[in-house]
Amino acid sequence: MSETAVSGVKQCFQLKSASVSMTALELYFFDDEEFESTLRDKISQAPGFFKDIPLIVSLEKYEGLSSELDFFKIIGTCRRHNIHVIGVRGGNDDQRRLARGASLALLPGGNQRDREIDTGPETESAEAIDSPAPPRVENHGEPAPARIINQPVRSGQQVYAPDGDLIILAPVQAGAEVLAAGNVHVYGPLRGRALAGIHGAEHARVFCQSLEAELVSIAGHYKISEDLQDNGWKTAVQIQLRDDLLVVTPLEKA
Amino acid sequence: MARIIVVTSGKGGVGKTTTSASISTGLARRGHKTVVIDFDVGLRNLDLIMNCERRVVYDFVNVIQGEATLNQALIRDKRVDTLYILPASQTREKEALTREGVEKVINDLSERFDYIVCDSPAGIEHGALMALYYADEAIVVTNPEVSSVRDSDRILGILQSKSRRAEMGQDPVKEHLLLTRYNPDRVSRGEMLSVADVEEILAIPLLGVIPESQIVLNASNQGLPVILEEDSDAGQAYDDAVARLLGEEREHRFMSSQKKGFFSRMFKGG
Numbered sequence: 001m002s003e004t005a006v007s008g009v010k011q012c013f014q015l016k017s018a019s020v021s022m023t024a025l026e027l028y029f030f031d032d033e034e035f036e037s038t039l040r041d042k043i044s045q046a047p048g049f050f051k052d053i054p055l056i057v058s059l060e061k062y063e064g065l066s067s068e069l070d071f072f073k074i075i076g077t078c079r080r081h082n083i084h085v086i087g088v089r090g091g092n093d094d095q096r097r098l099a100r101g102a103s104l105a106l107l108p109g110g111n112q113r114d115r116e117i118d119t120g121p122e123t124e125s126a127e128a129i130d131s132p133a134p135p136r137v138e139n140h141g142e143p144a145p146a147r148i149i150n151q152p153v154r155s156g157q158q159v160y161a162p163d164g165d166l167i168i169l170a171p172v173q174a175g176a177e178v179l180a181a182g183n184v185h186v187y188g189p190l191r192g193r194a195l196a197g198i199h200g201a202e203h204a205r206v207f208c209q210s211l212e213a214e215l216v217s218i219a220g221h222y223k224i225s226e227d228l229q230d231n232g233w234k235t236a237v238q239i240q241l242r243d244d245l246l247v248v249t250p251l252e253k254a
Numbered sequence: 255m256a257r258i259i260v261v262t263s264g265k266g267g268v269g270k271t272t273t274s275a276s277i278s279t280g281l282a283r284r285g286h287k288t289v290v291i292d293f294d295v296g297l298r299n300l301d302l303i304m305n306c307e308r309r310v311v312y313d314f315v316n317v318i319q320g321e322a323t324l325n326q327a328l329i330r331d332k333r334v335d336t337l338y339i340l341p342a343s344q345t346r347e348k349e350a351l352t353r354e355g356v357e358k359v360i361n362d363l364s365e366r367f368d369y370i371v372c373d374s375p376a377g378i379e380h381g382a383l384m385a386l387y388y389a390d391e392a393i394v395v396t397n398p399e400v401s402s403v404r405d406s407d408r409i410l411g412i413l414q415s416k417s418r419r420a421e422m423g424q425d426p427v428k429e430h431l432l433l434t435r436y437n438p439d440r441v442s443r444g445e446m447l448s449v450a451d452v453e454e455i456l457a458i459p460l461l462g463v464i465p466e467s468q469i470v471l472n473a474s475n476q477g478l479p480v481i482l483e484e485d486s487d488a489g490q491a492y493d494d495a496v497a498r499l500l501g502e503e504r505e506h507r508f509m510s511s512q513k514k515g516f517f518s519r520m521f522k523g524g
Contacts, residue, residue, distance in 0.1 A: 062491070090327065150456055151414060152410075153403055153411075154407045154408060154410050154414070155405075155407040155408040155411060156378075156411050156412075157411045170457070171457060173407045173411075173455070174404060174407070175404060176411075186493045191455075193443025221516065
């Protein structure tokens with residue numbers, strides 16, 4: 001057991017928000033034999049990719065009868081092929097009740113865009129999806145371009161940089177939200193919520209010209225406005241993660 | 255082609271209809287052919303403030319649904335003859351405002367008028383979205399308090415993303431901040447946000463500051479656009495705002511407590 005920087009009594013664990021990219025199996029109908037043969041076929045295309053992966057069963061496009069859905073069989077078949085079914089997404093009440101009966105987690109129906117997973121010979125992309133650990137696979141090509149916003153981000157608006165940094169040359173207003181896989185720079189007051197390193201990059205930072213934020217988060221570690229006011233409030237600061245703690249430091253003028 | 259100006263705020267009760275009435279009257283008084291449209295279908299108020307509620311026969315929704323022509327629905331103002339009112343329906347729902355229907359009415363009006371002032375309903379739902387969709391300019395009416403400022407910020411975001419200009423990738427809607435119900439005494443006591451505070455938060459140009467005044471309420475109750483109360487500070491502040499809207503430079507007034515000025519006006523007026 002290693003010491004951490006957290007002062008006071010050490011807790012058994014800490015809860016963090018995490019977002020992990022996962023494979024979804026979009027089920028159209030269920031037939032035990034056909035399911036297994038299709039699964040075997042898919043796995044044969046990229047055996048490494050499917051080994052011990054978590055899987056969610058998406059029922060949003062399921063057209064068969066609810067009574068034909070046998071989650072125990074789905075789980076068993078997947079398990080034989082070293083795939084762990086962990087939950088279902090979408091589905092009607094009956095289907096979700098069945099899933100619950102099979103001890104599966106229930107995820108809300110998603111309108112998030114799913115990418116079609118390429119199980120072709122190219123294993124590189126598959127690996128990138130495969131790796132469940134937060135740090136993204138470093139590609140040695142060009143860095144992901146930063147997203148640059150020139151207008152104020154107003155209350156109710158959300159700006160998202162899914163791959164790289166987010167640079168905002170205007171205020172981020174209360175009630176607005178800015179998110180980036182990398183760093184968040186705000187060349188103006190930060191009054192809303194800023195989330196950096198949303199895919200888990202713990203080296204990501206938040207920079208702003210005036211810290212007035214409702215919430216700042218780096219790789220799932222967050223502080224709300226109340227906890228930010230003691231240090232650097234309404235001044236130019238950067239915020240980074242050190243030993244699982246958000247640290248606010250003033251931006252010194254060079 | 256008319257300039258289309260939406261008067262909007264997000265929050266209710268901040269003075270949108272009062273402002274629509276005064277701004278449209280002010281524009282018309284300067285000789286511009288102006289029409290003011292009440293988009294608040296189901297809760298129509300503009301005709302009350304303009305004192306023409308007894309002359310409403312057909313309304314905006316009738317025109318959209320082809321039950322009446324524009325000429326039948328437009329009401330000519332009795333005080334300023336270049337001003338027309340297109341009233342809202344009291345009995346329909348906001349969904350009756352279809353995008354195509356509104357577009358046709360706006361296009362038709364656009365050929366005949368210099369200015370189209372759209373009085374938006376509160377909220378950020380369909381009626382408000384329809385009112386701002388075709389706008390070239392927006393007057394964002396804000397009270398000097400936190401929730402109103404927040405809602406104005408929200409509406410500014412919607413203007414940037416959901417207006418026709420935004421969707422077509424044209425120049426953005428020109429934004430104006432109009433601060434209403436401003437009470438310098440309460441600002442100095444720290445009970446209200448100051449002009450500078452609001453300007454700093456919303457970061458858009460200030461069109462005018464309308465002082466809080468009993469005269470505004472009295473004028474509304476009498477069906478008189480407050481801009482026609484020429485001796486009142488609120489009326490003058492609206493006149494300044496109209497002048498600035500037309501590109502005139504005018505110094506901002508009524509922003510600091512001026513007890514003396516108030517009394518001297520009382521004596522002069524009395």
